[in-house]
Amino acid sequence: MSIFQREREIITRNEFVDNFDFIEIEEFIKSADKNLFISHHFKYSNKMLVQPRGGFPTYEKVFKLYEEFLQAGVDVLPLTIDSNTRLNDYATAGKMLALSEEDDVDMLNGYPLINHGYRTTRKMMTHFNKPVSLRHGTPDARLLVEMALASGIFEIEGGPITYLLPYSKNFPLDKAFLYWKYVEKLCALYSTYNEPINRESFGPLSATLQPPVIVIVIQLIEMLLSLEEGVKSFSVSFSQSGSMIQDIVTANVLMKMAHRYATEFGYGDADIHLVYHQWMGAFPYNKEYSDALITASTVIASMVKADKIITKTRNEAFGIPTKEANARAVASVQYTLKTLKGLPVVKDEEEEEHLETMVKDIMEAVFNDSADTLWRKVFNSIKNGIIEIPFSPHIINANEVITARDPDGNIRIYERGKLPISDRCFEYEKSQIKIEKGSSVVEKIIKDIGIML
Amino acid sequence: MRVVTGVVGNDVHVVANRLIEISLKERGFDVYNLGVNTYLEEFLDALIETDAELLLISSLNGEAEGWCRNLKALKSKYNFRSNPLFVIGGNLGVGEMDPDALIPKFKAYGFDLVYHQKDLNESLDEVEEVLKQRIEV
Numbered sequence: 001m002s003i004f005q006r007e008r009e010i011i012t013r014n015e016f017v018d019n020f021d022f023i024e025i026e027e028f029i030k031s032a033d034k035n036l037f038i039s040h041h042f043k044y045s046n047k048m049l050v051q052p053r054g055g056f057p058t059y060e061k062v063f064k065l066y067e068e069f070l071q072a073g074v075d076v077l078p079l080t081i082d083s084n085t086r087l088n089d090y091a092t093a094g095k096m097l098a099l100s101e102e103d104d105v106d107m108l109n110g111y112p113l114i115n116h117g118y119r120t121t122r123k124m125m126t127h128f129n130k131p132v133s134l135r136h137g138t139p140d141a142r143l144l145v146e147m148a149l150a151s152g153i154f155e156i157e158g159g160p161i162t163y164l165l166p167y168s169k170n171f172p173l174d175k176a177f178l179y180w181k182y183v184e185k186l187c188a189l190y191s192t193y194n195e196p197i198n199r200e201s202f203g204p205l206s207a208t209l210q211p212p213v214i215v216i217v218i219q220l221i222e223m224l225l226s227l228e229e230g231v232k233s234f235s236v237s238f239s240q241s242g243s244m245i246q247d248i249v250t251a252n253v254l255m256k257m258a259h260r261y262a263t264e265f266g267y268g269d270a271d272i273h274l275v276y277h278q279w280m281g282a283f284p285y286n287k288e289y290s291d292a293l294i295t296a297s298t299v300i301a302s303m304v305k306a307d308k309i310i311t312k313t314r315n316e317a318f319g320i321p322t323k324e325a326n327a328r329a330v331a332s333v334q335y336t337l338k339t340l341k342g343l344p345v346v347k348d349e350e351e352e353e354h355l356e357t358m359v360k361d362i363m364e365a366v367f368n369d370s371a372d373t374l375w376r377k378v379f380n381s382i383k384n385g386i387i388e389i390p391f392s393p394h395i396i397n398a399n400e401v402i403t404a405r406d407p408d409g410n411i412r413i414y415e416r417g418k419l420p421i422s423d424r425c426f427e428y429e430k431s432q433i434k435i436e437k438g439s440s441v442v443e444k445i446i447k448d449i450g451i452m453l
Numbered sequence: 454m455r456v457v458t459g460v461v462g463n464d465v466h467v468v469a470n471r472l473i474e475i476s477l478k479e480r481g482f483d484v485y486n487l488g489v490n491t492y493l494e495e496f497l498d499a500l501i502e503t504d505a506e507l508l509l510i511s512s513l514n515g516e517a518e519g520w521c522r523n524l525k526a527l528k529s530k531y532n533f534r535s536n537p538l539f540v541i542g543g544n545l546g547v548g549e550m551d552p553d554a555l556i557p558k559f560k561a562y563g564f565d566l567v568y569h570q571k572d573l574n575e576s577l578d579e580v581e582e583v584l585k586q587r588i589e590v
Contacts, residue, residue, distance in 0.1 A: 169465070169488060169490045206467070208468055392467065393488060393489045393490070399474070440476070440479060441475065442475050442476045442479070442573070443574070445472060
C-alpha cells in the first residue's frame, strides 16, 4: 500500500465518518454522468457558465435551494460549507445540524458535509445531475475533499495561500501547503477515472484593494502547485477591481502567463479556465443599486471573456440571501449575458506590458529562492514579504504594501514593501495615485475601499 | 512614542486594524500591531515587553464588552513601567445600545479614553494631545 493510500485510510477513519468505502467510490466516479463534471461543460459549452453562492445546514433546505436555482437557469451549483467544518470541528457542526433540523432555524452558515456524509449527499448531487462546486475556506480540507469527491462534487475551490492568508490569523502556512498537496494528489488520482476534476483558486483574496500583480502571482503559484501533482483542469480567478480596463488587463496577463508557465513547467496538456467574481467588496444597502452593480459586473465578465462568473445578490449588504433572491440574481445574470452580443475587443498594451513585467519580477524572485521544492520557495517568499496580501489577518503576512486607486479607479501600489518590483515600475504605479491636498492616505484608502457604496 | 494596538476578542475586522496601524505610523508612532483575534492578556503582556506609552484596542462588533470587563482586575496583576494610557475605540455596542451609557461603562472597566463611533483621525488627534499633557506633567 502506498504512503498516500495509508494517509487516506487514516484521514477517512474517525468517529464522524461512517465506513469510507474506497472501492465503491472508485466505481461511482468511473461510471458518473459527464454532466456532473464542470471540466466537461468547460469543453463543450459555448457560453459563460453562471454559478451563484449558497449553502444551508439541512439536506432539505439545500435541495429546495437547488430546485430554485434550476428554475432560474443555473449552470453550476454551489455547495458552501459551514465555518465549524472549515475549522475541522465536526462535533460542533453535528450539534448545530441537529438543532437546525429540530427547530427549522439555521444554526450553521453552510452545509456540514462531513456530518451528512457522502452517501446522503451523493443522492442529491446525482438527482440534480449538474456540476457542483465546493466552496469552503478550509486550511486542512483533506477529509472534506474526500467526502466531496465521493459525493459527486467534482470542482474543488481553494488553495494553500488563497484559503489561508485572507481567513486565518495563525494557522501554520507550511502545514496548509502539505494538506493541500494531499488535496491535489487526490484530485489528480480521481481525474484518471473519468473526466478531470477541476481545481479552482480563490483570486479575490481579502477583496480589499488587491493589486493585480499580487493576485496574478498567487494564481500562477497555486496553479503550478496543483498541476505539479497531476491535476489536469484548473481555473484561475479574480474579482471585479472597480475599473473595467484594469480587469481586462488583468485577465489578459493572467491567462497569457498561466499558459506560458504551465507549458514551461511541462504541463501544457492541462486545461486552464478563467473565473470572474462579481464585486466582492462592500455592497450598497439600496437593492436597486445592488442590481445595477451586478449587471455592470456581468458586462465586465463578458469583456474579460470569463469561462465562469460567480454571482452576488441584491441582499449582499444584509447577510445570507434567501433562496429566492439568490435565484433571481442567477436569472438576471443569464438574461444580461443573453443581451450582450457583438462586444468590442479592448486592449491596453502598455498597461499589459507593465503588469507583465511586475509579475515576472516577483515570479523570478520566488523561483530564485534556494529551497528545493516549489512550495518551500513560496513559503519562504511569503515569510520574507516577497509576496504579501494587503489586509490579510495572518501573522506571517508582511503588512507593508499599501495600495490606493488612481483617478480612473485602477488599483495602484503606493508602498511596495518588500515586493521585488523594479524602481521604474514602482515609480509609475505610485505616480498615478493623486491624493488631495490636506487629505491623509488613510482617508483616501477608506474612500477607495467603499467606491460601490 | 510606542503604541500597542490590535482587535480584542474573536473579531477578524482586519481592514480597520490595518488602517489604524497606517494612521499611527503616519503620526510617527512605533507601532506594535498584535492584529485581529487578540486576548486582553496578550495586550497587557505586550505593554510589559515593549514599555509602550499607549495601548489602543479597537473593536467593531460589540465583542469588546465581554472581553474587557476584567481589565481592572487584570491590570492590578501587572507592574507597568511606562504608565500606559489605555484607549479603546470603534463600534463598542451590541445592536441598539444607548451610546451615552457606553462611555462611562468602559471608563469604569479601566480605560482612560473611550471612543464610540468617532472619526479615527479626530480621535487620534485627541489621544496625542492627552499623551503630550501627560509627559509635560
